Amino acid sequence: MAPPLTLQQHLKLHGELPTGSGNLPAAVTAAGLRGRGGAGFPTGRKMAAVAAARSVRGRILVANGAEGEPASRKDTFLLSHAPHLVLDGMALAATAIGARRAVLCLHEGSPSLGWVSEAVAERRLVGMDRVPLEIAVVPARYVASEESALVNWLTRGKALPTTKPPRPDQRGVAGLPTLVNNVETYAHVALIGRHGERWFRTVGTPAEPGTMLLTVTGAVADPGVVEVEMGVPLSAVLELLGGVTAPISGYLIGGYFGRWLSPAQASGLRLSADGLQDVGGMLGAGVVLALPASVCPLSEAGRVLRWLADQSAGQCGPCRFGLPAISMTFDALCRGQLDRTGWSRLHRWLGDVTGRGACHHPDGTARFVSTALSVFQEEVQMHRHGRCTHPRASFTVCDLPQTPSRTAVGQA
């Protein structure tokens, strides 16, 4: 892999960083940029809220580069190619909101750490940034990269989510108003700061302008990360990566917190929040996974579910009791050993855990399971009658990171 662009190469390609960036929150709002970390929240609105929050002790900026979503590689790809674009966006936004610190968070063991550290050192050497840029390493657990968990980690060394008011934009790191955005979001901010909102709107859709990074994986000829415009047809993305290499039984769009779609639902699909709305889907972290029909979709879903159940911080009921019970019951279904009572329990529990946690981990997990049950109905019925026609061998959707011990996140 080619090394990332040096500061000099980066400035030659993109031009100098604007010093007086005007009203950046207004420009970002006019550009229509939405967050690329999963929820798609309007970035300018969040930025304006933090800038307007009263605070005599200043504000904090956090860049979420943890990439907790196991099927996603886009943030690592971005930081490995263009770390300065992300740091530019952080620097511009930090100045615009009056931040006193700007912290880029990476997971423990992240391959991005070396590249980003070098890039930060290059900028320090030339005294490029008014607001000091820092790097923080957070535990490599899925929920540790949820924004309130990052705030808790940076404040008191416990990466536990507490998504209850006040939100980070009101009271975040060390009690200060905190802007948390995904690293790709900051890269877009850097480009809007340089080229303006009109330029940003020249691609994408009017409601969702700009480009996005997608991680495309599964049964495609050349899996990897691509930059495409918002609203691009799924078929065009698959084509870009050499096309699918096998009959497909379903697509996972958005990642482990996204949803499964049948090939019929995916046909003619455009990749944007609007485009996915009709099928109840979401872009999430920009993952597209094409599952080949040759593998058992239920054993794949069961494997991911086991991982998700294990990843919670275990501090709320739905995660402590609900997800492990759902996972065990789903495993029984996969083994063809689920009776009628177990089947109705599984459905009841999926409803019970939704909306009951401090963060959205149980909701995302329940959505993953419910959509698997609906998209792979035929396989579900066969398994309920004790049959599976697929080979036993599991298709590895992606390399799941190792699970460190729960105490690493300071479990409550």
Ligand SMILES: Cc1cc2nc3c(=O)[nH]c(=O)nc-3n(C[C@H](O)[C@H](O)[C@H](O)COP(=O)(O)O)c2cc1C
């Ligand atoms: C369990 C969980 C894990 C998450 N992991 C990430 C992550 O690794 N990276 C990320 O940018 N956002 C992640 N998010 C979303 C963040 O909480 C937050 O919404 C995002 O960083 C905001 O950035 P954006 O507005 O630029 O999208 C996660 C959310 C949840 C519920």
Ligand code: SF4
């Ligand atoms: S819902 Fe689950 S993951 Fe979220 S804070 Fe509670 S225990 Fe942790």
